[in-house]
Amino acid sequence: METSVEMVGSVAVVAVSGSIDALTAPELAAAINQQIEEGHTNLVADLAGVEYTSSAGLRVLLGAVKETRSRGGDLRLAGIRPDVKKVLDLSGFTSILKHYPDRGSAVDSYGG
Amino acid sequence: MPSKKRIALVIGSGSVKCAAALGLMRVLEREGISVDMYVGCSGGSLYAALLALGTPVEAIAEMSAALWTRDLTARPNRRALLQALVPALVKFDARFSLRDDRLVNRRLEEVYGGHRFEEAKTPLYITATDFMTAEMVVLSQGALFPAIRASMAIPLIFPAWELDGRMLVDGYLSDPLPVGVAIREGADVILAMGFEAAYQSRLSTLARYVFQFTSVMSNNLLTANFAFHNLAHHSEVLLLVPEFEQKVGLFDTEKIPYVIEVGEKAMEKQLPYLRQLLAA
Amino acid sequence: MNSKKVSIVIGSGGIKCAAAIGLVKVLEAEGIPIDLVVGCSGGSMYAALIAAGVTAEAMQERTLFLWTSEIMKDYTSNLKATQDGSLRFNERSGLVDDSVMNERLHAAFDEYRFEGLARPLRLVATDLMRGERVVLEKGSLFDAVRASLAIPLIFPPWEVNGQLLVDGAAVDPLPVDVAIQEGAEVIIAMGFMLSNRGRMRSMTAVQQQLNNIYMNNLLKATYAFYNLAHHAEIFPILPDFEEPLGMFDTDKLPDIIARGEAAARAELPRIVRLLEA
Numbered sequence: 001m002e003t004s005v006e007m008v009g010s011v012a013v014v015a016v017s018g019s020i021d022a023l024t025a026p027e028l029a030a031a032i033n034q035q036i037e038e039g040h041t042n043l044v045a046d047l048a049g050v051e052y053t054s055s056a057g058l059r060v061l062l063g064a065v066k067e068t069r070s071r072g073g074d075l076r077l078a079g080i081r082p083d084v085k086k087v088l089d090l091s092g093f094t095s096i097l098k099h100y101p102d103r104g105s106a107v108d109s110y111g112g
Numbered sequence: 113m114p115s116k117k118r119i120a121l122v123i124g125s126g127s128v129k130c131a132a133a134l135g136l137m138r139v140l141e142r143e144g145i146s147v148d149m150y151v152g153c154s155g156g157s158l159y160a161a162l163l164a165l166g167t168p169v170e171a172i173a174e175m176s177a178a179l180w181t182r183d184l185t186a187r188p189n190r191r192a193l194l195q196a197l198v199p200a201l202v203k204f205d206a207r208f209s210l211r212d213d214r215l216v217n218r219r220l221e222e223v224y225g226g227h228r229f230e231e232a233k234t235p236l237y238i239t240a241t242d243f244m245t246a247e248m249v250v251l252s253q254g255a256l257f258p259a260i261r262a263s264m265a266i267p268l269i270f271p272a273w274e275l276d277g278r279m280l281v282d283g284y285l286s287d288p289l290p291v292g293v294a295i296r297e298g299a300d301v302i303l304a305m306g307f308e309a310a311y312q313s314r315l316s317t318l319a320r321y322v323f324q325f326t327s328v329m330s331n332n333l334l335t336a337n338f339a340f341h342n343l344a345h346h347s348e349v350l351l352l353v354p355e356f357e358q359k360v361g362l363f364d365t366e367k368i369p370y371v372i373e374v375g376e377k378a379m380e381k382q383l384p385y386l387r388q389l390l391a392a
Numbered sequence: 393m394n395s396k397k398v399s400i401v402i403g404s405g406g407i408k409c410a411a412a413i414g415l416v417k418v419l420e421a422e423g424i425p426i427d428l429v430v431g432c433s434g435g436s437m438y439a440a441l442i443a444a445g446v447t448a449e450a451m452q453e454r455t456l457f458l459w460t461s462e463i464m465k466d467y468t469s470n471l472k473a474t475q476d477g478s479l480r481f482n483e484r485s486g487l488v489d490d491s492v493m494n495e496r497l498h499a500a501f502d503e504y505r506f507e508g509l510a511r512p513l514r515l516v517a518t519d520l521m522r523g524e525r526v527v528l529e530k531g532s533l534f535d536a537v538r539a540s541l542a543i544p545l546i547f548p549p550w551e552v553n554g555q556l557l558v559d560g561a562a563v564d565p566l567p568v569d570v571a572i573q574e575g576a577e578v579i580i581a582m583g584f585m586l587s588n589r590g591r592m593r594s595m596t597a598v599q600q601q602l603n604n605i606y607m608n609n610l611l612k613a614t615y616a617f618y619n620l621a622h623h624a625e626i627f628p629i630l631p632d633f634e635e636p637l638g639m640f641d642t643d644k645l646p647d648i649i650a651r652g653e654a655a656a657r658a659e660l661p662r663i664v665r666l667l668e669a
Contacts, residue, residue, distance in 0.1 A: 021665075054662065066344075067346070069346040069347070093616075095292040243601070246604065246608045268595075285602065285609065286605070321483065328518060328563070329607070331523055332610060339617040339621075344620060
């Protein structure tokens with residue numbers, strides 16, 4: 001798994017690629033937490049490069065959502081691949097998280 | 113003291129029992145606590161919509177008593193369920209129902225006709241279920257009447273409602289207490305008023321057997337969804353399940369004052385904690 | 393290899409549950425030991441056979457023996473009889489005469505009890521009157537499988553220890569929670585979404601669609617919670633079926649097993665990676 005961060009206006013876009021699972025999840029948690037600590041609470045997780053996410057990976061995403069929301073921000077998902085979408089649907093994530101087809105529309109959803 | 117926390121009221125399915133939400137609102141009004149979004153499912157959508165439009169609580173009590181009467185399912189054909197078991201006799205499709213929906217449509221039109229989501233003073237979300245794919249559908253724009261009609265399309269009783277090319281049925285089939293909508297829409301403190309379906313003590317007929325099984329599934333669906341939402345939410349979800357000592361049947365509208373009172377008590381019990389939450 | 397406890401959970405799904413045979417094939421071939429087996433509804437049959445240590449091939453044979461349309465004896469005539477009132481219905485009734493099914497299940501399971509199985513087993517059923525989950529873990533395997541399989545309306549409920557039990561799918565179609573409760577670490581959960589009907593031509597079809605909607609939503613809601621509640625990894629395996637399968641499409645059995653095997657294989661590298669970590 002690899003992560004990279006890009007600021008688009010006031011929105012921090014965390015692009016993730018590879019596999020988010022029990023072994024890589026701590027790394028993703030650290031990357032997201034760093035953004036939150038720096039005061040960026042409007043986050044987009046760009047999952048276009050993610051081919052798999054396990055239950056441990058999902059719990060990290062949820063932890064990040066809760067943290068940003070309790071600080072008045074949000075974590076929104078972008079570019080979910082069909083296989084990953086299936087797991088997110090089953091796990092209830094698509095009904096409690098806002099998700100968008102690509103990073104552009106996810107960033108725009110914060111209203112510029 | 114006004115709080116920055118966004119408060120959502122989610123009213124689950126429960127027919128006449130949903131009027132308990134009015135009791136809850138009485139308490140909030142007394143306390144000067146305002147709601148930032150309403151979510152309604154099935155019977156709960158009747159109340160959520162009027163509250164979102166800014167209708168006074170006492171007026172809603174009267175309106176709902178006039179709307180929801182026994183004659184909505186008039187001329188009960190007691191053999192209809194059994195006759196329908198022989199499809200060859202009936203032209204059959206997904207819109208099948210045991211009751212004529214003209215009266216319920218007229219009543220809903222009288223109250224909600226002409227109103228739109230866009231004129232709601234507080235954001236409003238109404239849930240229904242896609243009959244073909246089983247998915248929850250969240251309605252939040254356009255005319256109110258079709259949304260409410262779809263949300264309360266009780267399967268087999270009222271026909272499914274077609275909206276934007278989708279065949280919609282009662283929201284309780286996908287989630288009897290759709291807390292997830294409030295979470296997604298950014299609520300902090302969520303007041304979730306839900307109702308459990310009652311169990312039968314004896315299953316003496318096929319119809320009772322079907323009702324029992326439906327209640328078992330819908331109560332378990334309520335519990336499972338709530339368990340998830342409870343863990344998934346970043347802030348607090350206050351679950352209010354009013355306990356009714358008197359039996360409240362599907363059309364016991366004369367019990368609305370009692371139902372409101374029970375809802376008021378349920379909210380009062382949680383009030384000290386709600387105050388703390390909002391002050392924190 | 394390692395000391396992580398591996399549990400497998402086989403959810404409800406009628407004939408599709410035979411995909412569990414494919415899963416077992418993969419795990420056996422890879423030498424991954426199974427420490428606990430949990431089953432619900434149609435999945436109970438396979439969970440029980442797996443726990444008993446029956447080989448994949450023998451399981452396939454038993455499916456063909458157990459699962460034929462003869463077990464639907466009298467369905468049509470009873471359905472008609474409820475219509476003219478000559479068949480009275482109560483909480484112990486079903487639309488099918490269950491004698492054939494009971495006979496087959498006796499033949500398959502009478503030699504086993506929960507005690508003395510090769511692997512610990514838990515089966516899930518529903519208390520019809522109280523609407524609660526019941527976990528069966530002792531005594532007669534026949535009773536437990538029969539109760540867990542009792543599709544409401546179709547098969548009569550089955551009484552165990554004074555409780556009237558029906559299909560576990562009404563409370564917990566993919567009972568991952570039972571494995572969590574038993575202290576499982578790695579959980580492999582094979583579940584089945586029911587296929588939605590394109591057309592509904594009868595009251596029973598509408599009723600079936602309603603039940604499917606409930607059960608699919610129940611599967612998702614329970615899984616969503618278990619996923620957050622579990623401290624370790626859950627691997628969901630949801631085999632794809634392009635076309636809806638009838639309850640007795642046993643001629644599709646090889647295909648069903650192959651799909652289960654393919655779905656398990658796709659997940660395998662991740663399972664192995666975790667077990668070796």
